[in-house]
Amino acid sequence: MLFGDRLLREKTAAFRQLATMLAAGMTLAEALSVLSARVHEPRLRAFFVRAARQASGGRRFSDILAEYPQLFPPLNLAMVQAAEHSGRIEEIFNRLADYHEQEYRVRLMLSRETFYPKVLAAAIFVIPVAGNAIVRWLTEGTGAAVISILRALALLALVGGIPALALYLAYRSLARSEAGRAALDDVKLRLPLLGKVVHRSAMARFSRALATLYRAGVAMEKSLELAGDAAANARFRVVAREAAGLVRHGSSLGDALVAAGLADEMVLGMVRTGEQTGNLDETMDHIAAYYEDEAATATRQMAVAIVPVAVIVAAIVVGVMVLRFYTGLYAGLDGQ
Incomplete structure (x- = not known):
């Protein structure tokens, strides 16, 4: 979630800055070139470097976005295509920034409430692992405390790790198909x-x-x-x-x-x-x-x-x- 939130934050800022620079009279290629130096997220930076180069050659921004579905889902692509057809590209970039900003706020709220x-x-x-280790240390010495911690970790791996791995593999297997994802959701x-x-x-x-x-x-x-x-x-x-x-x-x-x-x-x-x-x-x-x-x-x-x-x-x-x-x-x- 941490890395996903970072990508979302930087996408929000990037769309907002794109709208501002285009409204100020910069060309799309110039704005993308500036963003390529400001963005820190590696995948997003690589995208803007390539996008600036291709936009300077006359390629449409929506065509460039379409090659990066992992970074820009269909919603982003559809809005950029609508902006290119209507000529309201600065306005649409601001709306995209608003949308992603609200999405980030919701994620932050859910994370805060479940902390x-x-x-x-x-x-x-x-508590039980540390407490048991302290009890063993006080009554039997340091060696017994270390053994207690190692046993607890081994038990956790056996009782929790194996079932968790099995559930994860089953989840991944089901999630590969549309019907499986629908059933899980x-x-x-x-x-x-x-x-x-x-x-x-x-x-x-x-x-x-x-x-x-x-x-x-x-x-x-x-x-x-x-x-x-x-x-x-x-x-x-x-x-x-x-x-x-x-x-x-x-x-x-x-x-x-x-x-x-x-x-x-x-x-x-x-x-x-x-x-x-x-x-x-x-x-x-x-x-x-x-x-x-x-x-x-x-x-x-x-x-x-x-x-x-x-x-x-x-x-x-x-x-x-x-x-x-x-x-x-x-x-x-x-x-x-």
Whole structure:
């Protein structure tokens, strides 16, 4: 996540600077050349070096982006293509920067809200290992403490490492196919506590992407497909394509979202209001903000539910360690 966040931050800054330099009258090739010296992320820097060289030869920026799908997903490409067709390239670059900036804020919020449970989960392992080593050190010496730590690490590798590796390999195997990814993401949506967080986060990303694409001038059916990809959930991707097909055959956006299972009554009412007033992009931004708040609330609720369990487990572990310490201490005194 750390490296992904760094890439996202630098992409946001790069799009913002591109918009500023183009608005100031610089050519695209000149702006890309300046960015190649300012960007620090290695993959992004290599892209801008090559892009500046190719743009100076007259190649379109969207054609260059299309060769780097790992750095610039289809949503980025579609918006740049729309900008080139409409001539609003500075405006679209600013909108891309806004979109990525909001995505980074959501990631930061989720990371912040789950920090304490992560610390507690780590403490559940560290406390017994460290505590047992201290008890052995006090009662039996340094060698016994070192052996205790090594045994704990070996047990962790055996009990936790092998099952974790097996689960990871099974996950990777399933994730190779579209059906497998849809099944895995469907399971995530059904998990207690976590499922609500996954659903709210996916809806927020979907709504924000749809608003950004529609505002950039991308056709609605294409916007729905790309927003489904941006949701980062295979189940959302499938139903978003169903909604795009319905729109393509004449359905309104609200009816298509309901038929595909992407909208409840509240969202439907807001979308229909946006369609009637001509402010659909602003409406989708409001829906995204609502689901971002809901995702934050669901994450806090999950953390609140996890913390008491972790505290109880930690208390039991500490109690067992204290009991073992005094048992060993009294046994040593009796032996004397």
